[in-house]
Amino acid sequence: MSETGQPVVSMKAVNVLTAGGWRAAWAWAVILVLALRMGLGAIMGAAWMVVRPSLPVELLTDLSKYDYLPIPTTFPGDAMLSVWVRWDAVHYLNLARVGYFGASEGDSVYYPLYPVAVRFVTWTTGGNYAAGGLLISTLAAVVMFACLYRITEGRYGADSARWTVVALAVYPTAFFLIAPFTEVLFLALTLGAFLAAHARRWQLAGVLGALASLTRGPGILTVAALAWIAWEQWCGDGRPLWLSWAGIRRAMPVAIGLAMPLLGGLAFGWWRRVAGFPPMSGVLNQYSPGVAFTDPVSGLWLAIAQWITIHDLPTTLEVSSTLAFLGLSGAMLANRRWRRVDWLIYMGVNLSVLLSKHAVQASYLQSLARYVLALFPAFIVIGDWLAHRGPQVRFAYLTLSGALLIVLSALYALWWFIG
Numbered sequence: 153m154s155e156t157g158q159p160v161v162s163m164k165a166v167n168v169l170t171a172g173g174w175r176a177a178w179a180w181a182v183i184l185v186l187a188l189r190m191g192l193g194a195i196m197g198a199a200w201m202v203v204r205p206s207l208p209v210e211l212l213t214d215l216s217k218y219d220y221l222p223i224p225t226t227f228p229g230d231a232m233l234s235v236w237v238r239w240d241a242v243h244y245l246n247l248a249r250v251g252y253f254g255a256s257e258g259d260s261v262y263y264p265l266y267p268v269a270v271r272f273v274t275w276t277t278g279g280n281y282a283a284g285g286l287l288i289s290t291l292a293a294v295v296m297f298a299c300l301y302r303i304t305e306g307r308y309g310a311d312s313a314r315w316t317v318v319a320l321a322v323y324p325t326a327f328f329l330i331a332p333f334t335e336v337l338f339l340a341l342t343l344g345a346f347l348a349a350h351a352r353r354w355q356l357a358g359v360l361g362a363l364a365s366l367t368r369g370p371g372i373l374t375v376a377a378l379a380w381i382a383w384e385q386w387c388g389d390g391r392p393l394w395l396s397w398a399g400i401r402r403a404m405p406v407a408i409g410l411a412m413p414l415l416g417g418l419a420f421g422w423w424r425r426v427a428g429f430p431p432m433s434g435v436l437n438q439y440s441p442g443v444a445f446t447d448p449v450s451g452l453w454l455a456i457a458q459w460i461t462i463h464d465l466p467t468t469l470e471v472s473s474t475l476a477f478l479g480l481s482g483a484m485l486a487n488r489r490w491r492r493v494d495w496l497i498y499m500g501v502n503l504s505v506l507l508s509k510h511a512v513q514a515s516y517l518q519s520l521a522r523y524v525l526a527l528f529p530a531f532i533v534i535g536d537w538l539a540h541r542g543p544q545v546r547f548a549y550l551t552l553s554g555a556l557l558i559v560l561s562a563l564y565a566l567w568w569f570i571g
Contacts (some may be wrong), residue, residue: 153299162402173305174298180314181297184321185330192327196565197231204230217248219256222281226456228364235565240519241332245270245281257407260429261436265307265366265421266334285332286386292337293329297321299343300528306490308536316535324556325469325571327564328522332383335525338367342374343528345413346494349381355408360417361409370502370526374416375410377498383408384494448507452478455507455516466569469560470517473524477503480530490536495529502527522571 175361203211205229219242223234228480237245247267252260266288274284297317311555320326329336341364348357357378361473389402415418429435436443446454452474459467481499484490505524510516521555524530564570 177301179296180301180317182318184297185293188259188330189290190322192561196235196561199562199565200231201368202237218242220244221281236286236331237282237344238564238567244332244351245285249281254260258435261432263367263369264364274304289330289332296336296343299347301345303347304532304535312536312539315538316532319534319538320531322554322557324553325521325525326559326563334367338364339526339528341367343457345374349378358409358412361413365413366420367418370505372413373501375413376501377494379410380494381484393504443511445508448504450509451507453508458516466507466515469521470515473521474517477524477527477530480533483527484531490533499527499529519571
C-alpha cells in the first residue's frame with residue numbers, strides 16, 4: 153500500500169499484465185492523439201484563416217521563410233498542413249528533403265533520425281514533406297502515450313495512468329508533440345527504453361536508447377538513469393559475482409544495452425567530423441543567437457534576471473517552465489511515493505543540461521518550454537497527484553492548462569516563437 157492508502161503496482165508486475173493493459177493504453181493513446189490532431193488543427197487553421205486576409209499576397213506565397221520547402225500556400229492546404237510548419241520544423245523537413253549536404257551548414261547540428269524517418273514515409277504522402285512529418289509525429293505520439301500509460305500504470309495503477317496521459321495532452325506546449333518536431337519521437341523511444349530495461353530486455357533497451365540518441369542529443373544522458381535500473385536489478389538478484397561465468401553471462405546484455413545509447417550519440421558526432429562539418433559548438437555560435445554554456449545555477453539566475461528586465465512571452469514561458477519542473481523535482485525528492493531514483497536521475501541530468509545552455513542574443517533559456525515535454529517523470533507526478541484530487545482541482549487544471557494550450561497553439565500557427 154502507498155502512503156495515501158492506494159495500491160501500488162510494481163514495475164516488475166507491469167511486464168506480466170495481460171494484453172488488456174496494453175489495450176487500454178492504446179485506446180487512451182489513440183483517443184488523445186486524435187483529439188489533439190483534430191482539435192488543435194481546427195484551432196490553428198481557424199487562427200490562420202482569420203489573419204490570412206490581412207497579409208500581403210506576396211508574403212503568403214513567399215517560400216523563403218520555409219527555406220523553399222514546397223508546402224501549400226493556398227486554402228485549404230495552408231490551413232491544414234502549413235500551419236504546423238514553423239521554426240525548427242522547417243529545418244527538420246528540409247533535412248528530410250535535401251539531406252545534410254544540401255541544407256545549410258547550420259542544420260548539421262540537428263540529429264538525423266527524425267528527418268530520415270520523414271524522408272522514408274514521404275512517399276506515402278505523395279512527396280508532401282509536411283504531411284510526412286505530421287504522419288511520423290502522429291504515429292510516434294500514439295506510441296509515446298501508450299508507453300507513458302504503461303509505465304505509470306505499473307507504478308501507481310490505471311487511474312493515475314489515465315490522468316498522467318491527460319495531463320501531458322493538455323500541457324500548454326503539447327502541440328509540439330504532434331507538430332513536425334523531434335520531442336515526441338525522442339520521448340516514445342526513451343519511454344520504450346525504460347520499459348524494456350524494467351523488463352530486463354537490455355538489448356532492446358539499448359537499441360531504443362541508441363535511436364533516442366540519434367533523435368536528440370540529450371538521449372545520451374538517459375544511460376545514467378538506465379544504469380541505476382541495472383544496479384537495482386543486480387542488487388535484487390543478490391549481487392551475483394561478475395567474475396563468475398554466470399555473472400558475466402548476466403552482465404553482458406546489460407553492458408551492451410547501456411553502451412548502445414552512448415555509441416548512438418557518439419556515432420553522429422563521428423559522422424559529422426568525417427563528413428567535414430565543423431564542431432557543433434562552432435556551428436551553434438555561428439548560426440544560433442550566441443549560444444553559450446555556463447553552470448545550471450548561473451543559467452537559471454541569468455534567465456530570471458532577463459525575465460525581470462523584459463518579461464516578454466518567450467522568457468515568461470521559459471522561466472515559468474523551469475521553475476515548475478524544478479518544483480516538481482523537489483516534490484519527487486520530498487515525497488517517498490514519487491521518489492524513484494532512476495526518474496530523479498533522468499530529471500536531474502536533463503535539467504542540468506537545459507539550464508547550462510543559454511542564448512546570449514535571445515531568450516537565455518530559448519525553447520526550454522518545449523524541451524521540458526521530454527521530462528516524463530514530472531507528468532507522472534502531476535497525473536498521480538490529479539488522480540487523488542477532487543473534481544474541482546482536476547477541472548481547474550484541465551481548464552487552465554487547456555486554455556493556455558489553445559492560445560499558444562494559435563500563436564504558434566501565426567509565427568509567434570513559443571519554443
